[in-house]
Amino acid sequence: SKGNHRHYMLKEIYEQPIVVAQTLRSYLQQLEGRVSLPIPEFSLNAIKRVTIVACGTSYYAGMVAKYWFEQFARVPVDIDVASEFRYRAPVMEPGGLALFISQSGETADTLAALRHAKAEGQTIAVVVNVPTSTMAREADLLLPTHAGPEIGVASTKAFTCQLAVLAALATNLAQAKGLLTPEDERAIVRHLAEAPASLNAALAYDESIAAMAHTIAGARDVLYLGRGTDYPLALEGALKLKEISYIHAEGYAAGEMKHGPIALIDENVPVIVIAPSGPLFDKTVSNMQEVQARGGKVVLISDYDGIQAAGENCMATITMPKVHPLIAPLVYAVPVQLLAYHVAVAKGTDVDQPRNLAKSVTVE
Numbered sequence: 001s002k003g004n005h006r007h008y009m010l011k012e013i014y015e016q017p018i019v020v021a022q023t024l025r026s027y028l029q030q031l032e033g034r035v036s037l038p039i040p041e042f043s044l045n046a047i048k049r050v051t052i053v054a055c056g057t058s059y060y061a062g063m064v065a066k067y068w069f070e071q072f073a074r075v076p077v078d079i080d081v082a083s084e085f086r087y088r089a090p091v092m093e094p095g096g097l098a099l100f101i102s103q104s105g106e107t108a109d110t111l112a113a114l115r116h117a118k119a120e121g122q123t124i125a126v127v128v129n130v131p132t133s134t135m136a137r138e139a140d141l142l143l144p145t146h147a148g149p150e151i152g153v154a155s156t157k158a159f160t161c162q163l164a165v166l167a168a169l170a171t172n173l174a175q176a177k178g179l180l181t182p183e184d185e186r187a188i189v190r191h192l193a194e195a196p197a198s199l200n201a202a203l204a205y206d207e208s209i210a211a212m213a214h215t216i217a218g219a220r221d222v223l224y225l226g227r228g229t230d231y232p233l234a235l236e237g238a239l240k241l242k243e244i245s246y247i248h249a250e251g252y253a254a255g256e257m258k259h260g261p262i263a264l265i266d267e268n269v270p271v272i273v274i275a276p277s278g279p280l281f282d283k284t285v286s287n288m289q290e291v292q293a294r295g296g297k298v299v300l301i302s303d304y305d306g307i308q309a310a311g312e313n314c315m316a317t318i319t320m321p322k323v324h325p326l327i328a329p330l331v332y333a334v335p336v337q338l339l340a341y342h343v344a345v346a347k348g349t350d351v352d353q354p355r356n357l358a359k360s361v362t363v364e
């Protein structure tokens with residue numbers, strides 16, 4: 001049931017601190033300060049390359065994972081949407097891990113890609129939310145998310161749980177490759193264990209996000225900008241907004257703005273900038289200022305330090321708790337989901353059952 005929430009989507013957004021904690025419980029050994037996978041005998045140190053395949057929101061979780069696998073585990077990563085991967089004759093060398101991410105575990109394109117990679121001799125890992133699903137059954141390595149049933153068509157809690165599992169997998173890969181000291185690993189476990197509390201803190205901004213939703217609800221187009229792991233979040237924000245509010249939205253890598261999309265900017269195009277303070281912050285802010293110089297109305301999502309440094313000329317700001325970069329994508333997913341939700345509510349659309357969409361896409 002929806003409990004006292006107006007929609008399943010809102011209920012599922014609010015469940016995130018609990019289900020992320022639930023998911024992390026089977027990957028973190030908090031007392032030992034270790035990350036472990038549910039299949040202990042599985043050895044990751046021979047993995048030379050990772051191929052990630054998924055659709056939609058699950059694909060964006062995979063994009064975040066690409067940054068992590070490369071940065072922490074120094075493993076080359078190839079990533080594609082399933083409907084392209086399957087038909088482009090991808091090169092998969094022996095010793096590769098093919099990783100499929102799916103809430104339902106039944107998405108037809110992703111499943112076809114899985115079977116193709118299996119036929120090509122890849123080790124098959126799946127991150128799925130339905131443990132009885134076809135993908136779960138066909139995998140060599142099953143990495144479950146424990147988000148519980150997701151009813152709203154727009155994926156929310158499954159996404160943050162996927163990120164939690166992928167962060168654990170990235171850590172495990174790094175560990176298997178000898179790239180982490182025990183102290184490093186303990187620190188990562190500590191940061192991951194803080195995620196549920198930070199998600200709770202992010203939810204506290206629900207009312208202020210609801211209050212600004214009407215300023216977005218009248219727009220015809222909305223842009224989302226982010227850099228690094230915030231780039232896939234920009235894509236996810238745009239997907240959430242278009243699927244439930246029917247407002248045209250696009251996500252861009254912040255640095256790509258000047259290569260074309262900046263031509264779209266005027267005072268009628270709200271631009272949502274996702275930029276936690278940190279090493280990439282100044283670069284993203286300079287892209288944001290290019291937007292503002294052309295009359296663009298910016299909503300800056302950052303932490304206190306970021307808002308202090310760059311929030312001045314923004315139409316609105318959303319202040320997130322200050323978090324470690326590893327858990328930032330989980331935490332920043334929350335305002336992005338809430339913004340789409342409240343804009344859709346302001347427009348009066350059917351949030352849980354958006355037009356033309358099905359929860360599980362079983363045709364290719």
Ligand code: F6R
Nearest residue numbers: 056057058102103104107154155
């Ligand atoms: C977006 C959304 C879809 C799914 C996509 C993949 O909110 O829900 O984009 O993410 O259809 O579905 P799964 O993860 O079940 O393979």
